[in-house]
Amino acid sequence: MQVKDKIVIVTGAGSGIGAAAAKHFATHKAKVVVSDIKKEKADKIVEEITKDGGEAIAIVANVSKFDEVDALIKETVSAYGQLDVIVNNAGIGPRNMTRTGEYALEDWHDVIDVNQTGVFYCMKLALQQMKKQGHGNIVNVASLAGLKASINNISYSASKFAVVGMTKSAALEYATKNIRINAVCPGYTESALLDKLLSVRPDMDDLLKSVIPMKRYGQANEVADAIVWLASDNTKFITGQTITLDGGTSL
Template identity: 75%
Template sequence: MQVKDKVVIVTGAGSGIGAAIAKHFAKHNAKVIVSDYNAEKARNTINEIKANQGEATLILADVTKYEDIENLISKTVSVYGRLDIMVNNAGVGPKNVVRTADYTLEDWHNVIAVNQTGVFYGMQLALKQMLLQGEGNIVNIASLAGLKASRNNISYSASKFAVVGMTKSAALEYATKNIRVNAICPGYTESPLLDKLLATHSEMDQRLKSVIPMKRYGYPDEIAEAVVWIASDTTKFITGQTITLDGGTSL
C-alpha cells in the first residue's frame, strides 16, 4: 500500500485498534506519531514499532483538550514539516450499559467528549494544517453502532453516528481541496473496550457472536489493514465513505 514516508498521527494508539493501526502504518514504512493520554501504553506501541525497524514518535495528548491536539499537530509539523494522514481513533465506552432513562450524566458527557468532540478537534486542526499544505487525508474510526441502532448504549451510539455525519460533511466541504475524509466502522472487535463489556456482562459473549454471521469477533489487525488502505494513495477517488468491517453483522 502506498503510504511510504507519509507522516501519520494515530490517536488512542496505546492499545487495541489504535495500536494495531500505528503498527500497520509503520510496517508499510510510514512515519508514525503514536499519541495517547497513557504514556506507558503509548511507549509499548513505540517500542514494538522500533523493534521491527519502524519509525515512530511519541506525543502525548488528551483528545478532549483542544490545546493538547494543537500541541500534537504543531509538534508533528515541527518534527516532520507536514501532516499527511490524521487517524482519529481514540474512543471510550460508557461505564454502565443501561437503558436511556437510567443513563448517567457522567457516562453521557465522558463518551461524547472523547468520541465526538475529540474527533471534531482532531478533524478541525488537521484540516487547518492540510489546507496550508494543499493536501491531506483524514480517517475517523466510527463504528457499526454509528450505522444502526444500538440498545443500552445511547452515548456511544450518538457519538458514532456523529462521527459518520462529521466525516461526510467534511468530505463534501474539502473534496476540491485535495483532502479526503473517510470513516472506518468496525463491528464487534477484540479490544480493551469489548473486554471491559464482557468482563461485566459475560453472558453477552455468546449473544454477540450469535448475531455475527462469521461467528467470531474482528481482529484489530483486520481493522488496521482497512485504515491503511483507505489512507493510501491507491484510493485517491474515495472520500466521504463508511467502510464497514463487521463479519456480516449489518446483514
C-alpha cells in the same frame, strides 16, 4: 499499500485498533506519531515499532482537550514538516450500559467529550494544516453503532453516528482541496471495550456471536488493514465513505 514516508498521527494508539494501525503504517514505511493519553502505552508501541525497523515518536494528548490536540498537531509538524494523515481512533465507552432514561449524565458527557468532540478538535486542526500544505487524508474510526441502533448505549451510539456525519460533511467541504476524509465502522472487535462488556455480562459472548454471520469477533489488525488502505494513495478517488467491518452483522 502506498503510504511510504507519509507522516501519520494515530490517536488512541496505545492499544487495540490504534496500536494495530500504528504498527501497520510503520510496516509500510510511514513515519508514525503514536498518540495516547497514557505515555507508557504510547512509548511501548513506539519501542515495538522501532525494534522492528520502523520510525515512530510518541506524543501524549487527551483529544477532549483542545489545547492538547493543538500541541499534538504543532509538535508533529515541527518534527516532520507536514501532516499527511491523521487517524482519529481515540475513543471510550460508558462505565455503565443502561437504558436512556436511567443513563448517567457523567457517562454521557465523558463519552461525547472524547468520541465526538475529540474527533471534531482533531479534524478542525488537522484540516487547517492540510489545507495550508495543499493535501491530506483523514480516517475516522466510527463503529457499527454509528450506523444502526445500539441499545443501552446512548452516548456511544450518538457519538459514533456523529463521527459518520462529520466524516461525510467534511469530505464534501474539502473534496476540491485534495483532502480525503473517510471512516471505518467496525462491528464487534476484540478490544478493551469488548472485554469490559464481557466481564460484566459473560453470557453476552454467545449472544453476540449468534448475530455475527461469521460467528467470530473482528481482529484489530483487520480493521487496521482497512485504515491503512483508506489512508494510502491506492484509494485516491474514495472520500466521504464508511467502510463497515462487521463479519456480516449489519446484514
